[in-house]
Amino acid sequence: MTPFRDMRLPHAYQVTLGAPDDFEGWRDQARRLVQCDVPPDRVVWDAPGSAATDLFAQGDRRLPVPAAGAAQPRASRQFLQLAQSVTLHSDPERFSLLYRLLWRLQAQPRLMEDAADADVGQADRLARQVRRDIHKMRAFLRFRVVEEDSGAERYVAWFEPEHHILRANAGFFVRRFTTMRWSILTPQGTLHWDGESLQEGPPAERADAPSGDPTEDLWRRYYASIFNPARLKIGAMLKEMPRKYWKNMPEAALIPELVATAQAREATMVDSGRSMFEDAERPANLEQIANMIEACRRCPIGCNGTHAVAGEGPSRAPLMIVGEQPGDVEEQQGRPFVGPAGRLLRSHLEDAGLDLGAAWLTNAVKHFKFVPRGKRRLHQSPTAKEIDTCRWWVDSERLLVRPRLILALGASAARGLLGRTVSVQKERSRPHALEDGAELWITTHPSYLLRLQDDARAGEEARFAQDLRTVAGRLAELTS
Amino acid sequence: MTRQSVMERLEILADAAKYDASCASSGTARRNSKGGKGIGSTEGMGICHAYAPDGRCISLLKILLTNHCVFDCHYCINRKSSNTRRARFTPQEVVDLTLAFYRRNYIEGLFLSSGIVKSSSHTMEQLIEVARILRAEHDFRGYIHLKTIPEADPELVARAGLYADRVSINVELPTVAGLTRLAPDKSAGQIEGAMGTVKAAIVEAKDARTKFKSAPKFAPAGQSTQMIVGADAASDADIVGRASTLYDRFALRRVYYSAFSPIPDASAVLPLKRPPLIREHRLYQSDWLMRFYGYAPGEVQQVTDAGGMLPLDIDPKLAWALKFRERFPVDVNRAPREALLRVPGLGVRAVNAILAARRQRRLRLDDIARLTVSLAKVRPFLVAEDWRPVLLTDKADLRTLVAPRKAEQLELFVA
Incomplete structure (x- = not known):
């Protein structure tokens, strides 16, 4: 409503409400004006804080008195609920809009169902914006804790709502933070909760709120x-x-x-x-592999200054035996399976009737991982990631040697071939088909046997020997 | 190794949890802290207390109890073979963090998950312990979401639901083949078995409450799950089909789709390039079509291409309308609700408004303009009192008229 238009309406009434969110005040006055048959364009609504105050001083502040027995205006519950939200909006036209809707409702009782109507649409829009503001205050308000003189904690927040929602939103914070003492400061007013009752206070400034919280x-x-x-x-x-x-x-x-x-x-x-080997070309022969692994620095073990240990055996061996990684002795001599565990393996292979000269011997990891302890180098298991990285080399060996049967000793070797960690005890003593058609058998690593004592060792060694005999039999079947 | 501070561990364990898409805190029973000894409330609608620059809502403190894990799932940053930094919280530390954040109004509650340490059941017990301390010792009445470990004892899964508002079990990948390849330690049967257990417990508790008011509530916000999109070869059609089966079989509240995201120290088995985020968005849209717009899974699958993929440049609803033009235009003054819901650009809210308004009078194009965001988008598909799109609907280049001008813009920031 423009001032110009109002000046042409000398009989306009001016209604001043008690507060910007004074829904009850608006409802009482609106009811009275409808009863007196005052059309919407004859009413100017005014609330504290709106710029309109005094601009329309010429409006009549004495409102008409309804005749005794005048009919009560009609308004649906849906309208009243909507009006309650719209009242909280900062739009200075909100009270006029609501009065216009109330006025029209008298002739069109079902007007509120017509969301495509311009007034209904506008009221819906304002109510939605108010609901959003209420929601965002619940979401984005942040408390900071301060200690009061009594030593008790108080949680204090500074928030700047866009609409007049402070009072309407108080219940949420009371319900959620019932057992806390808190204050919410805003430019519109303040709320203070002491655990039992809610107090309202005058508007505050940002400087009144605490500046931080650890x-x-x-x-x-x-x-x-x-x-x-x-x-x-x-x-x-x-x-x-x-x-x-x-x-x-x-x-x-x-x-x-x-x-x-x-x-x-x-x-x-x-x-x-990205794969460490993305741009690498597969080696053309086994000698190349031996040279290239010596220079490989793709994992921390490769960077520890030790020599790589290449596989050895006939270039087209039907059997491939894969250990974990070279140990102290192997690293010094540059050959696989020549340390204590290797010696144990060799004697068992012989007992099982497996011809060592016909097997390709290698490791899942090509360098020796250790921690220095005095003069000794203590073996360290490679991580899964290190095994996975080094797998590219084992794969390259498999592509060249093309064994019919692969025997993996221990969990690290099994991972180097399967790409996942398996339980050796669960997976041992039976064949696993590999994608290239080779057959994988898994058994314990001989170094495991070396760590056992007495009966336990005898039992495990017997199972180990049994596994090797089974593998020998299976190999004979495959190569016959 | 020196002991990590709470701050360092929070960083590690929040970082480890961020690949879980869910952060919802809605749809649970109404509670408040009046008359209680603690704090907290839930009022139906969840609240997002912040948004990260990835556009995701931060509603809950979403962390892992520990990111040590004995499993070795390729897509997961916490897999055993990953070189990521490891950390763990004690249950009490998680409780303290949750309460400190809640009191300052940072969060709606806690979403707790964990890597598997020692055993699945042991880990599950630790998760439950956090929820128990919050509920029983601090009378915490905010939201709790517990990730359930499918391999854990079903008895524990049942206990989790007594403290939590929501429990979830991730199916992880849309196909069993994908799961076998990328999560070798998990089994599809076990995951579905656990989801079945949760569903049964929810139904049983609801049933008990109809007879005894005092019967305990079980996960009042229901159960949800998550699928990773783009890590395996599953097509959108596969995913839509799988999601609809899951909704039917386990009465899920939500299926979350998480576009496979590159992770630090990724396994070599994974694709290097992530799928476009828009693909995840299209899957959510088709999920919405099935849940709120009355589309059958088969109808969503009708708009996928030969490879089973949804179009990326237009949304699936528009794609469906363009493919089945004979179903349009729809008369806003006569058409049933189901037909109106199929008009691209009309949402559930607009359709409800049209249905209410047309009882009052015949609707014109102006009226529709007030109810929708883009009249240009809906106009070719509907008839109003003063409007009939005679030519538009049959035009061969209709797609170019209604499709968003530059679909790539959505990806502008992520190139």
Whole structure:
């Protein structure tokens, strides 16, 4: 309603409400005006805080008195609920809009069902904006803890709502934080809860609120960590958390940097996922493998300064025996299975009737992983990642040697061939088909036998020997 | 090794949890802290307390109890063979963090998951212990979502539901073949068995409450699951079919789709390039079509291409309308609700408004404009009192008229 238009209406009434969110006041006056048959364009609504005050001083502040027995205006429950929300909006036209709707409802009782009507649509829109503001206050308000003179903790928040929602939103915070003492400060007013009753206070300023809280560091760290830089969607974030809220949210200060570094972080992740061997060409023969593994630095073991130990045996052996990694003796001599465990293996192979000269002997990992302890080098198991990296070399050996049967000694060797960790005890003593048609058998590593004592060792050694005999029999079948 | 601070461990364990898409805190029983000794409330609608620059809602403190894990799932950053930094929280530390964040209004509650340590049952017991301390010792009435470990004792799964608002078990991959290849330690049968256990417990508890008001509530916000998209060869048609089966069989509240994301120290088995995020978005849209718009899974699958993929440049609803033009235009003044819901650009809210408004009077194009975001998009598909799209609907280049101008823009920031 423009001032110009009002000046042409000398008989306009001016209604002043008690507060910007004074729904009851509006309802009482509106009811009275409808009863007196005052059309919407003859009423100017005014609430504290709206710029309209005094501009229309010429409006009549004395409102008409309804005739005794005047009919009560009709309004659906749906309308009253909507009106309650619309009242909280900051739009200065909200009371006029509501009165116009109430006026029209008298002739069109089902008007509110017509969402395509311009007035109904506008009221819906305002109510939605108010609901959103209420929701965003519940979401984005942040408490900071302060110690009161009594030594008790009080949680204090500063928030700047867009609409007159403070009072309407109080119940939510009371229900949620019943046992806490808290205060909410806003430019419209303040709320204070002491665990039992709610007090209202005058408007506050940002400086009245505490400036920080140590827990915010933890929260910021959480916010930064839960963000996935590989799926930047700034628009989606801004839609739900517009910039106007950022200044009162401790975590929002991190956003520019998180956005700026996201692409680089994603690129690093993709790079680290790239295969170490992406550009490598498969070696053409076994000598090449021996030379290339010596220079391989693709995992930490390869970088520890030891010599690599290549496989050995006939180049087209029907049997391939895979251990874990070279040990102290193997690394010094540059040959597989020549240490204590190797000697044990060799004697068992002989007993089982397996011809060592006909087998390709190698390891799942090509370098020796150890920790120095005095003058000794103590064996360390390779990690799954290290085994997976070195698998490319074992695969290269398999492509060249093309064994019919592969015997994996221990869990590391099994992983080097299967690409997953298996339980040796569960998977031993039976064949596993490999993709290239070879047959994989799994048994314990001889070094495991060396660590056992007395009866346990005798039992395990017997099972080990049995496994080797089975493998010998199976190999004979496959090669006959 | 020096002991890591709470801050360092929070960083590690939140980072490890971020690949789980779910962060919902809605749809549970109404509670508040009046008359209680603690804090917390849930009022039906969940609240997103912040949004990260990835556009995801931060509603819950989403962390792992530990990221040590004996499993070796290729797509997972916490798999045994990954070189990621490891950390663990004690149950009490998680409780303290949750309460400190909740009091400051940062979160709606806790979403707790864990790597598998010692055994599945042991891990599950630890998760339940966190929920128990929160509920029993602190009278916490906020939201709790527990990730359930399918291999754990069914007895434990049942106990989790007594403290948690929601329990979830991830099916992880849309196909059994994908699961076998990428998660060798998991079994599809076991996962579905556990989902069945949860469903049975939910139904049983609901049933008990109809007879005895005091019967305990079991996971009042139901159960959900998550599938990783783009890590295996499953097509959109496969995924849509799988999701619809899961909704039917286990009465799930939600199926989450998580576009496979590159992770630090990824396994070589995974594809290097992630699927476009828009693919995940299209899957959510088709999920919506099935749950709220009355589309059968087969109808969504009708718009996929020969390889079973949904179009990326337009949404599946528009794609369906373009493919079945004989079903349009739809008369806004006569058509049944089901037909209106199929008009691209009309949402459930707009359809409800049209149905209410047309009882009052005959609707014109202006009226529809007030109820929708884009009249240009809906106009070719409907008839109003003063509008009939005689030519538009039959035009061969209709797709170019209604499709978004530049679909690549959605990916602008992620190139």
